[in-house]
Amino acid sequence: MVVRVTVNGRAEVLDLDARTTLLAALRDQLRLTGTKEGCDRGECGACTVLLDGRPALACLVLAAATDGRAVTTIEGLAGAGGALHPVQQAFVDHDALQCGFCTPGQIMSAVACIEAGKASTDASIREWMSGNLCRCAAYPQIRAAIAAAADRR
Amino acid sequence: MTAFTRRDFLKVAAVGGGLVLTISLPGCKPKAGSAPAAGPIDPSVFVRINPDNSIVITVAKSEMGQGVRTSLAMLVAEELDADWNQVRVEQASFDPKYGEMGTGGSSSVLSNWKPMREAGAALRSLLVAAAAKEWGVDPKDCQTENSFVTHAVSGRRIHFGAVAEKAAALPLPKTVVLKPKADWKLLGKDRVSIISADVIHGKAVYGLDVKVPGMLYAAIERTPTFGGRVKSVDSAKALAVPGVKQVVEIPALADGINIHAGVAVVATNTWAALQGRRLLVVDWDQGPRAAESTESYQEFMTAAVARTGDETVNKQGDPDGILAKATQVFSQTFETPFLSHATMEPMNCTASVTGDQVEVWSPTQFPDWGAQALAAALKTDIKNVRVHVTLMGGGFGRRINPDFTVEAALLSQRIKQPVKVVWTREDDLTHDFYRPCSTHRIEASLGADGLPEAWRHRISTPSIDVFYGPKPAPGWGPNESDGSANMSYRIPNRSCEYTLLESGVPRGWWRAVSTTHGMFAVESMIDEIAEAAGKDPYEYRLGLIDKVWWQQPADSKTFPFNPERLKGVLQTAAAKAGWGRQLPPGHGRGISCGFDHLGYAAEVFEVSVIAGRLRIHRVVVAADSGPVLNPNGARSQLEGGVIQGLSAAIKERITITGGAVTQRNFDTYSMLRINEAPAVIEVYFVETDTHPTGFGEPAVPPVAAGLANAIYRATGTRVRTLPLGLRMA
Numbered sequence: 001m002v003v004r005v006t007v008n009g010r011a012e013v014l015d016l017d018a019r020t021t022l023l024a025a026l027r028d029q030l031r032l033t034g035t036k037e038g039c040d041r042g043e044c045g046a047c048t049v050l051l052d053g054r055p056a057l058a059c060l061v062l063a064a065a066t067d068g069r070a071v072t073t074i075e076g077l078a079g080a081g082g083a084l085h086p087v088q089q090a091f092v093d094h095d096a097l098q099c100g101f102c103t104p105g106q107i108m109s110a111v112a113c114i115e116a117g118k119a120s121t122d123a124s125i126r127e128w129m130s131g132n133l134c135r136c137a138a139y140p141q142i143r144a145a146i147a148a149a150a151d152r153r
Numbered sequence: 154m155t156a157f158t159r160r161d162f163l164k165v166a167a168v169g170g171g172l173v174l175t176i177s178l179p180g181c182k183p184k185a186g187s188a189p190a191a192g193p194i195d196p197s198v199f200v201r202i203n204p205d206n207s208i209v210i211t212v213a214k215s216e217m218g219q220g221v222r223t224s225l226a227m228l229v230a231e232e233l234d235a236d237w238n239q240v241r242v243e244q245a246s247f248d249p250k251y252g253e254m255g256t257g258g259s260s261s262v263l264s265n266w267k268p269m270r271e272a273g274a275a276l277r278s279l280l281v282a283a284a285a286k287e288w289g290v291d292p293k294d295c296q297t298e299n300s301f302v303t304h305a306v307s308g309r310r311i312h313f314g315a316v317a318e319k320a321a322a323l324p325l326p327k328t329v330v331l332k333p334k335a336d337w338k339l340l341g342k343d344r345v346s347i348i349s350a351d352v353i354h355g356k357a358v359y360g361l362d363v364k365v366p367g368m369l370y371a372a373i374e375r376t377p378t379f380g381g382r383v384k385s386v387d388s389a390k391a392l393a394v395p396g397v398k399q400v401v402e403i404p405a406l407a408d409g410i411n412i413h414a415g416v417a418v419v420a421t422n423t424w425a426a427l428q429g430r431r432l433l434v435v436d437w438d439q440g441p442r443a444a445e446s447t448e449s450y451q452e453f454m455t456a457a458v459a460r461t462g463d464e465t466v467n468k469q470g471d472p473d474g475i476l477a478k479a480t481q482v483f484s485q486t487f488e489t490p491f492l493s494h495a496t497m498e499p500m501n502c503t504a505s506v507t508g509d510q511v512e513v514w515s516p517t518q519f520p521d522w523g524a525q526a527l528a529a530a531l532k533t534d535i536k537n538v539r540v541h542v543t544l545m546g547g548g549f550g551r552r553i554n555p556d557f558t559v560e561a562a563l564l565s566q567r568i569k570q571p572v573k574v575v576w577t578r579e580d581d582l583t584h585d586f587y588r589p590c591s592t593h594r595i596e597a598s599l600g601a602d603g604l605p606e607a608w609r610h611r612i613s614t615p616s617i618d619v620f621y622g623p624k625p626a627p628g629w630g631p632n633e634s635d636g637s638a639n640m641s642y643r644i645p646n647r648s649c650e651y652t653l654l655e656s657g658v659p660r661g662w663w664r665a666v667s668t669t670h671g672m673f674a675v676e677s678m679i680d681e682i683a684e685a686a687g688k689d690p691y692e693y694r695l696g697l698i699d700k701v702w703w704q705q706p707a708d709s710k711t712f713p714f715n716p717e718r719l720k721g722v723l724q725t726a727a728a729k730a731g732w733g734r735q736l737p738p739g740h741g742r743g744i745s746c747g748f749d750h751l752g753y754a755a756e757v758f759e760v761s762v763i764a765g766r767l768r769i770h771r772v773v774v775a776a777d778s779g780p781v782l783n784p785n786g787a788r789s790q791l792e793g794g795v796i797q798g799l800s801a802a803i804k805e806r807i808t809i810t811g812g813a814v815t816q817r818n819f820d821t822y823s824m825l826r827i828n829e830a831p832a833v834i835e836v837y838f839v840e841t842d843t844h845p846t847g848f849g850e851p852a853v854p855p856v857a858a859g860l861a862n863a864i865y866r867a868t869g870t871r872v873r874t875l876p877l878g879l880r881m882a
Contacts, residue, residue: 017395021424024422036359036361038498038546038578039818040578041820043578043818044497044578046497073355074354077354078354084353088353091349091353092345092349092350092353093345095349095785095786097352097353098219098220098346098793099216099497099498099544099545099546100218100346100349100352101218101496101497101545102497107353126828127828129827133824135496135497135547135549135824136789137792137793137795137796138793140792140830140834141789142827143827
């Protein structure tokens with residue numbers, strides 16, 4: 001089937017099997033490999049993207065369901081000319097990553113956390129971010145980075 | 154002046170208007186003609202200064218989140234006086250000239266501390282000499298700073314890139330002076346991870362992101378039971394899936410590599426491969442291990458520690474005689490489960506085999522073991538094997554093993570095309586090399602002074618070593634009893650005994666390895682007997698640390714155990730935590746300390762358990778692995794180590810049912826999440842002025858006992874079986 005979806009501001013036409021997940025479409029068809037696959041069942045959050053501005057787990061969303069909608073991945077987060085999104089900058093400044101594999105998902109969830117107004121307290125950040133596993137456990141730095149990015153807004 | 158000992162292993166040459174310096178690490182003989190010739194840049198050089206002033210440092214250790222690309226590059230850049238903003242890192246592909254490329258055991262800083270600083274210092278001296286020659290001044294009057302050579306008297310300055318080519322023509326210095334710590338500009342200061350610039354844009358390439366021309370994708374259905382075999386396969390439905398090209402049987406391969414028997418579905422994309430795999434109908438011969446279970450292991454280990462062990466790891470004094478006569482013997486059993494590494498990036502590897510030529514792109518911690526295993530399994534010379542090391546989404550020891558690398562190459566050889574083998578989370582959790590399960594029994598008696606007089610420690614595990622080629626027994630005990638046999642308290646009559654549990658479950662090296670269970674038993678037991686003696690558990694420990702009290706296994710000759718360092722971290726942790734200060738009702742504080750992978754760590758946990766729900770309010774960590782190169786990175790390793798240790802202690806458990814792993818995904822193999830992690834982790838460095846070692850592992854082993862001791866103080870209940878299974882508040 002054919003799916004028309006805007007990915008990082010670019011109109012894409014995808015021809016795929018109706019059962020293909022958004023995650024597979026992004027990684028395999030569009031070669032946007034910044035979105036990671038950690039569990040393929042919504043447990044780890046590594047595949048978090050923004051779908052019409054709201055966080056979505058790309059492994060649980062069918063690509064077909066994104067027809068006519070807008071997807072933002074980690075590759076599309078920086079502004080024109082490569083200006084870092086405040087959350088990206090905060091993740092660098094706070095060294096909020098170790099192996100970096102879960103980081104794109106963490107950053108996308110963090111962007112949504114701030115957008116949703118849930119980054120005002122440490123408790124609400126921890127609650128919002130609990131869907132994103134980090135086996136290296138950069139949790140203290142991730143919390144600090146999100147709080148700092150939220151402050152900067 | 155520090156004598157420059159490896160002059161013979163250094164080579165320097167001009168390349169493309171810049172300069173390259175190669176250095177061979179100890180234990181690795183330079184090959185004839187290994188100096189890079191002008192022309193194409195040798196990808197294996199350690200340091201390259203380009204005419205555009207960029208400095209490229211090759212790192213021959215694998216980056217898996219421990220920050221090795223950052224810390225090793227800092228060693229060179231410090232001595233070179235490089236502008237850190239112009240430093241880039243390249244990952245070395247496998248080449249014997251690098252010597253040990255294997256990344257594990259908290260050893261990367263340990264082994265690179267001297268050679269990488271020497272390389273930087275030698276290069277700096279060449280650049281100074283070249284600039285001085287050009288200016289007609291004495292090199293002694295020149296300085297370096299931020300990638301410039303300067304001459305203060307005349308005010309002249311020139312960028313490294315502009316003198317690099319001339320420097321390459323000069324002879325290498327006979328000696329170099331390494332900076333004293335007081336002169337460090339980069340080292341000892343916080344640096345963020347050098348990989349972050351790529352990571353935050355999603356541009357960092359992990360194994361799973363590799364794409365090579367003409368590549369196919371494969372998913373493999375592996376035997377659910379360890380040691381199982383394929384009896385027959387019906388692949389008709391799988392082959393009918395659009396995109397599926399082939400179904401290929403993978404025979405089991407032991408030989409220390411341990412590839413499971415399986416059936417690979419090869420397709421033009423991952424999704425089709427996974428669809429096809431679901432439609433396979435495989436009839437399995439379950440093999441000889443299908444009756445094994447967590448219960449059967451438990452039964453064996455419980456019986457094993459109730460009798461004299463098959464192997465005596467050490468025995469000093471007369472523990473048996475004293476225990477037999479003691480009026481009171483304190484005796485406890487401690488149990489820990491199998492653990493999975495559960496790296497966020499599941500195993501995977503891309504391989505291309507053409508004739509006798511083998512090329513792989515692998516997220517591997519040990520490209521050298523990988524290359525040897527590839528050569529052996531594919532029956533080719535190691536000279537025909539190329540191993541490219543990708544970034545890896547966590548390692549923790551899992552990626553030491555070459556199984557996933559060799560498996561992909563064998564498949565590529567069979568289908569005569571490049572292929573990426575993708576493991577699902579279920580594959581990864583059910584076919585790991587697990588941290589062994591263990592049962593420990595410690596019996597102890599106290600003297601009239603309340604101090605321990607005798608200590609008999611019996612351990613049973615399925616050994617890691619025996620899984621990779623049996624040694625003649627006895628011989629498995631020393632490694633399995635790390636943290637147990639060599640526990641450092643002053644106990645004159647002591648013994649450690651070991652009994653092997655036969656098991657078909659693959660075992661491997663999980664962050665900090667055997668100390669993760671040994672120290673749980675030892676640090677829990679010492680807490681119990683301190684209480685029995687009516688002593689404070691911190692003071693009790695401190696009073697028992699004074700020298701090396703164990704004779705076997707032999708202590709390291711190069712880095713012997715230093716009791717003052719263990720006391721140092723213990724005192725620091727206790728002081729910073731406010732040990733002895735009153736806590737709110739329902740709260741408890743627990744302490745633990747130990748020595749692991751040449752590093753010393755002590756930890757204090759403050760917890761509460763209210764209505765059955767555990768909350769970790771505060772963790773204080775004091776660590777001594779010598780001078781800290783990158784405090785940011787070291788702190789991350791200690792915090793990450795504590796949280797991973799807590800995750801294992803509270804939640805993680807692999808169980809075996811019918812010879813197979815029960816857990817399938819993160820819903821049943823649950824790990825600590827950000828909302829459950831401690832609210833506060835404070836890290837304090839005790840920087841003994843010595844050769845630096847690693848921070849990746851030493852913080853992990855004290856965690857479980859420290860937590861259990863804190864829970865006891867909060868609740869009055871001792872936890873002796875892991876995981877706790879408590880719910881988090």
